[in-house]
Amino acid sequence: EDKVVQSPLSLVVHEGDTVTLNCSYEVTNFRSLLWYKQEKKAPTFLFMLTSSGIEKKSGRLSSILDKKELFSILNITATQTGDSAVYLCAVDLHNFGNEKLTFGTGTRLTIIP
Amino acid sequence: KAGVTQTPRYLIKTRGQQVTLSCSPISGHRSVSWYQQTPGQGLQFLFEYFSETQRNKGNFPGRFSGRQFSNSRSEMNVSTLELGDSALYLCASSGQGLYTGELFFGEGSRLTVL
Numbered sequence: 001e002d003k004v005v006q007s008p009l010s011l012v013v014h015e016g017d018t019v020t021l022n023c024s025y026e027v028t029n030f031r032s033l034l035w036y037k038q039e040k041k042a043p044t045f046l047f048m049l050t051s052s053g054i055e056k057k058s059g060r061l062s063s064i065l066d067k068k069e070l071f072s073i074l075n076i077t078a079t080q081t082g083d084s085a086v087y088l089c090a091v092d093l094h095n096f097g098n099e100k101l102t103f104g105t106g107t108r109l110t111i112i113p
Numbered sequence: 114k115a116g117v118t119q120t121p122r123y124l125i126k127t128r129g130q131q132v133t134l135s136c137s138p139i140s141g142h143r144s145v146s147w148y149q150q151t152p153g154q155g156l157q158f159l160f161e162y163f164s165e166t167q168r169n170k171g172n173f174p175g176r177f178s179g180r181q182f183s184n185s186r187s188e189m190n191v192s193t194l195e196l197g198d199s200a201l202y203l204c205a206s207s208g209q210g211l212y213t214g215e216l217f218f219g220e221g222s223r224l225t226v227l
Contacts, residue, residue: 032214041201041220042117043156048214088156092214100146100169101216105155 002027006089006104014112017079021107023089024071031094033065033072034101039085046074046087076109084111115140117219119204125225131192134222138185138206145187146216147179150201159202162187191224199226 007022025033032050036043047056049065049072056063060079065072076083086108090101118137126132138145146161158171162181179189185206191198201223205216 034214042203042218043216044218045215090156100158100161100171101148101156102158103148103156105153 002091002093002102004089004091004102004104006087006107008107009105010108010110012110012112013079015079015081017111018075018077019079019109021074021076021087021089021109022071023073023104025089025091025102026070027091027093027102029093030067031092034090034092035063035072035074036088036090037085038088038106043088079109079111081111081113084109117204117206117217119202119219119222121222122220123223123225125227126194127227128194128196130194131190132194132224133188133190134202134204134224136187136189136204136206136219138187138204139208139217142206142208142217143185144207145181145185146205146207147187147189148203148205149173150203150221151199156203159189194226196226199224 003026005024032048034048035046037046047063052067060077063074086106088103088106090103120135144163147159148156150156160167160179161169165181176192181187201221203218203221205218207216
């Protein structure tokens, strides 16, 4: 059975801290790994990673994928209160053109001012 | 460009009833997928439609069904509601062209079953 596991489940840090969120997966027909941010209702896309060892970066957020060890990390530096959200990791399974995302349960990040 | 629109946003039903949820994708997007989100299970894939055809289905009972219309709008239906069906139902659309993996989610329909 395809599985995506995120850790920690929740994290509380002070503004300005750096955090690392983890995502490991066991799936068949891996196509890509994606990170989403969910603040209230609608998850919003952060990154897609397909190649091992290549860092994706957007401002204070960065992510990297290790396809050999089957995990990814999401780093957030100099955290701000606006970073408080649930961060979701998902794996895209490619099978004859039909795609579906398998999500982890998420990491709830809380930034204390 | 308008985003993904889901209706209704909130609804309350009782056990045994049925419910229909609607999703209008971003204009030009032909793929629509549905997810159920609960605190314990996270987001779970329900099904995906493309050009009015169901291309993939998750591990949900037959009480969960869906369809897509020629204008790409989609509906999902849950019959004989159970307490465990209480959840946030999210719809997402994606476009064609270069694969980006990105899904555009709607705000969701919050279903409460009493």
